Amino acid sequence: MSVSTQGASSLRVLMTADAVGGVxxxxxxxxxxxxxxxxxxxxxxxxxxxxxxxxxxAEAASIDLITTDLPLDWTAxxxxxxEEAGRAIARLSARIKPDIVHLNSPALAASGHHDCPVVxxxxxxxxxxxxxxxxxxxxxxxxxxxxxxxxxxxxxxxLLAPTAAFANATARTYNLAVAPTVVPNGRRAMPxxxxxxxxxxxxxxxxxxxxxKNFAVIDRAAEHLSLPFLxxxxxxxxxxxxxxxxxxxxxxxxxxxxxxxxxxxxxxxVSAAKYEPFGLAVLEAAQAGCALVLSDIPTFRELWDGEAxxxxxxxxxxxxxxxxxxxxxxxxxxQLGEAAKKRAASYSVEAMSAGIxxxxxxxxPSRPELISPEGAAA
Numbered sequence: 001m002s003v004s005t006q007g008a009s010s011l012r013v014l015m016t017a018d019a020v021g022g023v024x025x026x027x028x029x030x031x032x033x034x035x036x037x038x039x040x041x042x043x044x045x046x047x048x049x050x051x052x053x054x055x056x057x058a059e060a061a062s063i064d065l066i067t068t069d070l071p072l073d074w075t076a077x078x079x080x081x082x083e084e085a086g087r088a089i090a091r092l093s094a095r096i097k098p099d100i101v102h103l104n105s106p107a108l109a110a111s112g113h114h115d116c117p118v119v120x121x122x123x124x125x126x127x128x129x130x131x132x133x134x135x136x137x138x139x140x141x142x143x144x145x146x147x148x149x150x151x152x153x154x155x156x157x158x159l160l161a162p163t164a165a166f167a168n169a170t171a172r173t174y175n176l177a178v179a180p181t182v183v184p185n186g187r188r189a190m191p192x193x194x195x196x197x198x199x200x201x202x203x204x205x206x207x208x209x210x211x212x213k214n215f216a217v218i219d220r221a222a223e224h225l226s227l228p229f230l231x232x233x234x235x236x237x238x239x240x241x242x243x244x245x246x247x248x249x250x251x252x253x254x255x256x257x258x259x260x261x262x263x264x265x266x267x268x269x270v271s272a273a274k275y276e277p278f279g280l281a282v283l284e285a286a287q288a289g290c291a292l293v294l295s296d297i298p299t300f301r302e303l304w305d306g307e308a309x310x311x312x313x314x315x316x317x318x319x320x321x322x323x324x325x326x327x328x329x330x331x332x333x334x335q336l337g338e339a340a341k342k343r344a345a346s347y348s349v350e351a352m353s354a355g356i357x358x359x360x361x362x363x364x365p366s367r368p369e370l371i372s373p374e375g376a377a378a
Contacts, residue, residue: 010038011360014098016089016105017043018072019050020238021207022280023104023123025256029188030102031063033353039360040064042096044089046105047072048238053255066092073107074126075239079144086112100360103156110151117363119356120156122170122180124277125149131173132275132297133211150174158359162278165298181359184303185278186352189287190260200327202229203267203290205259205281208245209237212275214295215245220316221272222247227327230267232259263288266337268326271295274313278303286344291336293322303347307339 013034017027031041042064049067050058058065070085090112093101099116103109106120126142126149138146153159153170159180161167171179202222208215208231215231222229229248236242254262263269269285270293276282277299286292292308294300300310309326311319326333 011040011100012096012098013039013041013100013102013360014089014093014096015041015043015102016108017045018047018105019045019054020047020072022278024050024054025187025280026123026185027104028057028061028063029186029349030353030356032061032188033186033349034357036353037357039357041102042066042098044068044092046070046085047075053257057256068092072238073105073145073148079148082107082145082148083111086110088112090114099364102356103152106152106156106159107145107148108152109155110148117157117360118155119158119160119359119363120152122153122159122161122166122277124275125170125173127173128166128169128277129212129275157363160356160359163299163302165302166277181355183352183355183359184347185280185283186347186349187280187283187287188349190256190263190284198265199227200330200333201227201265201267202270202293202323202327203232203262203285204229204248204270204272205232205254205284206271206273207237208233208235208250209241209243211241212273214272214274214313215243215248217272217314217316217319218270219244219246219248221319221323224317224320225327226324229270229323230262232262259284260288263290266290266333268293268323268333270319270323271300272311272313272319273297273300276300283344283347286340289337289341291326291333292340293319293326304340304343307343308336 015027017023027043044066046068070088071081073082076082086108089108093114101114101118103120109118109120127146130138153174160183161180162185164182167180167182206213230251231248232251232254234253263285266289269290271282272295294308294310295313296310309322311322
């Protein structure tokens with residue numbers, strides 16, 4: 001399927017994405033942000049097909065969308081599946097002839113040859129995820145995935161990462177001579193939805209089935225709270241992982257507009273993640289002026305230090321105590337929400353797009369006029 005983009009462009013980019021998690025929002029925001037510089041993006045979606053509301057979002061943004069039916073590297077059963085997916089993306093690249101290939105799954109670079117520069121974004125990886133969530137030796141099914149990611153990192157012409165903490169962890173884990181360039185993620189603020197009338201509540205959103213999100217701690221904390229805890233997101237993942245909600249109220253998967261309605265009430269937003277290279281859901285909550293309660297991990301400290309309350313990731317009782325204190329202290333909630341909103345303004349789509357654009361320009365030194373902001377505005 002294809003969603004047509006109107007108008008001519010000075011630079012063509014083929015970008016991969018999936019419709020499962022934050023990479024989807026990232027890809028759409030990048031494509032929209034880069035259009036201001038005359039960049040036309042074709043989005044190749046791997047893994048499960050986008051939902052109807054996701055397709056409508058792409059259509060509204062006039063983004064070319066191709067559903068590939070190719071497997072994601074972290075859901076594939078065999079390395080050959082990922083290698084074939086990489087070759088399929090290379091064939092697509094040869095057909096549409098982009099100026100840049102932007103891989104949001106770096107493992108795809110391991111087997112696919114492209115006739116143009118490749119930018120790979122380090123959104124996450126199984127090795128750093130396993131280290132943060134479980135520790136110890138990698139299981140066998142992760143070893144070959146890590147090998148493909150390593151090959152992809154070394155093949156790509158430029159690596160990007162959303163935080164310095166994750167860039168450094170990536171360089172250490174994969175023995176990279178140079179750490180990925182840091183380009184913080186941005187998120188276009190969601191339009192405020194109709195505010196849901198309710199007393200103060202706690203709220204979280206994301207892939208609840210992912211052990212890295214640490215929803216089990218949130219669910220345990222909810223048992224001890226005097227306020228309701230609502231959780232948006234699927235409890236079962238495409239890789240078969242699943243979790244149950246015993247005390248938090250599971251809302252299931254919500255669209256962006258539905259999440260905006262909850263955030264418009266400015267709940268206390270919680271992420272107890274053990275592993276989060278950036279955290280777009282946290283940014284969305286901060287943009288809405290929500291007070292943030294976050295796990296004390298390096299990436300969250302880098303992004304939100306001084307503007308959020310922090311708790312040890314596995315301490316459900318401490319989490320419950322912080323939430324109850326904030327629930328009874330409207331002044332502190334408001335102060336934290338205002339501080340988070342102010343910090344969130346620095347993580348804009350415009351800043352992200354400019355950083356990515358600079359990475360593209362560094363790989364096309366003979367054609368700066370095609371993608372310079374001045375040229376796009378002329």
